[in-house]
Amino acid sequence: MLDEGHRGTPSPSSSTGAGTGTQTQTTTTQPLTTTSGSLASTGSSSAVPQLAAAAGAAVALGAGAILAARRRKADSAS
DSSP states (O other): OBOTTSTTOBOOEEEEOSSSOOEEEEOOOOOOOOOOSOOOOOSOOTTHHHHHHHHHHHHHHHHHHHHHHHHHHHHHHO
């Protein structure tokens, strides 16, 4: 039986005592399941430092190209 206010959550089952007017509630719980094996790999890959170095080199080459182009333009204008 499902409680209409909480969908997907089973409601506790209840039964009335035999003529005594008392009410008992029983709930069942499932034990946590454990798995064996290794955890998922959550670290960075070994290629990240190489990619960072390549990106840094590309930025440095781009900055050098811009500076060289500005110097040539400044030299030809004077």
